[in-house]
Amino acid sequence: MNIGIVGLGLIGGSVGLDLRSLGYRVLGVSRREQTCQKAIALGAVDEASLELSLLSIADLIFICTPISSIIPTLEQLIPFLSPSAILTDVGSVKTPIVEGVSQIWPNFVGGHPMAGKAESGIEVAQLGLFRDRPYVLTPTKNTPLESVEKVEAIARLLQSQVFFCDSQEHDRAVAWISHLPVMTSASLISACMSETNPTVVKLAQELASSGFRDTSRVGGGNPELGRMMAQYNRLEVLRSLYSFRDQIDGFIQDIEQEDWQTIEEKLRYTEQNRRLFLQNES
Numbered sequence: 283m284n285i286g287i288v289g290l291g292l293i294g295g296s297v298g299l300d301l302r303s304l305g306y307r308v309l310g311v312s313r314r315e316q317t318c319q320k321a322i323a324l325g326a327v328d329e330a331s332l333e334l335s336l337l338s339i340a341d342l343i344f345i346c347t348p349i350s351s352i353i354p355t356l357e358q359l360i361p362f363l364s365p366s367a368i369l370t371d372v373g374s375v376k377t378p379i380v381e382g383v384s385q386i387w388p389n390f391v392g393g394h395p396m397a398g399k400a401e402s403g404i405e406v407a408q409l410g411l412f413r414d415r416p417y418v419l420t421p422t423k424n425t426p427l428e429s430v431e432k433v434e435a436i437a438r439l440l441q442s443q444v445f446f447c448d449s450q451e452h453d454r455a456v457a458w459i460s461h462l463p464v465m466t467s468a469s470l471i472s473a474c475m476s477e478t479n480p481t482v483v484k485l486a487q488e489l490a491s492s493g494f495r496d497t498s499r500v501g502g503g504n505p506e507l508g509r510m511m512a513q514y515n516r517l518e519v520l521r522s523l524y525s526f527r528d529q530i531d532g533f534i535q536d537i538e539q540e541d542w543q544t545i546e547e548k549l550r551y552t553e554q555n556r557r558l559f560l561q562n563e564s
């Protein structure tokens with residue numbers, strides 16, 4: 283099976299590295315020539331081009347561009363596709379993509395590998411990035427079963443844990459555990475930067491350790507990706523942010539009222555429940 287990848291960045295490059303290591307022939311298309319050259323040099327693809335026509339012999343194509351480019355890329359790709367070609371994407375938001383693509387190319391399986399890094403680009407692509415990570419597939423009732431099974435089999439070869447759900451459920455769930463954390467982590471960094479005493483800012487920067495590293499990591503990630511999470515999953519991100527604001531307001535009120543008992547109870551509740559969201563962590 284020939285694999286095609288459009289968008290040779292962190293995710294596209296990492297898919298390529300894994301699938302090439304498994305013996306697949308991987309054809310890559312990206313926007314910039316230097317990215318194509320790097321992808322070849324790093325071993326993420328066998329061949330690379332700026333032209334989508336390279337993918338005319340691909341059997342399964344991963345669209346790994348930024349979210350806003352997924353549907354436009356797919357539209358440009360169609361004239362070159364063989365009728366049996368299966369398309370999948372890796373976008374962090376699913377509903378607008380699944381709905382948009384179903385009108386254009388029914389042999390499409392929406393996907394989202396839940397793995398990432400703070401950095402972006404082909405330089406940080408990594409073999410084994412998806413190992414033991416969730417990989418969500420969001421087929422519709424019209425998606426050909428055989429295509430779903432093929433994409434599922436590839437996701438399992440990446441050693442991911444495969445989950446199926448509909449695109450709305452996906453977008454609502456990831457708003458809580460992926461998109462809201464980006465906004466809250468970014469707010470944390472901005473709040474720290476709002477300290478007006480330069481000596482205190484400098485001291486805080488020198489003292490920041492593992493707790494700050496954990497809580498600020500996703501706020502320090504790819505700004506374009508964070509923006510698109512908000513833009514394309516707007517209602518669910520807003521819903522989660524309103525709820526988060528209520529929680530913060532609650533803490534403010536507890537502290538203003540010196541209600542230490544309530545704070546401890548809240549933290550006991552979160553201490554007990556955090557693990558429910560981290561069951562896949564070893």
Ligand code: NAP
Pocket residue numbers: 288289290291292293294311312313314315317318346347348349351355372373374375394395396397398399401402403404504507
């Ligand atoms: P990235 O590292 O910035 O890679 C995207 C690459 O796409 C860029 O390197 C760019 O390559 C290329 N590109 C941009 N527009 C293009 C176009 N119109 N045609 C062809 N190539 C184009 O971003 P990423 O983190 O891999 O994210 C890619 C997708 O994965 C997004 O849809 C995102 O939602 C999803 N995703 C990201 C994460 C994460 O944590 N990063 C996790 C799961 C899923 P050039 O250098 O050639 O311009």
